[in-house]
Amino acid sequence: MTQKTVLVLGYGNPIRGDDGIGQAVATEVENWNLPNVRSQSLHQLVPEVAENLTQVDLAIFVDASMTGETVEILPVKPLESTELNWGHYLNPQSLLTLAKNLYNKTPEAWLISVPGVNFELCDRLSETAENRVKIALENIKALIS
Structure with a gap:
């Protein structure tokens, strides 16, 4: 029995306080040193x-949110249309659509x-964000197993 391969993509701006949540999560996942799990901080x-998405069975995107009180886990699917958002910012759906259109392959994705509370110029996470990072990491462990 082979283990599924996993890519965790944590993204955000680490000098905007809690906007760095995604990168903090990706860094912690990398420290787990699991043979079937890779992570990227972006x-x-x-x-x-x-x-990179076409080379794994499971992709987990992690990003900070400016709203909400609880960590949310949502399934991500490619967009139905072939129109991609090529602007300043790509979202997980656009990346999956690009993988599907270019390589005819997409992983299961979440x-x-x-949610963060401080998005001001700052090089550290708030205490609230640090606690929510722990919850996100537990959710990643559940998705992996």
């Missing part, structure tokens, strides 16, 4: 990531949205 999602 400032933002970029088209080059689409190829978005973990972690």
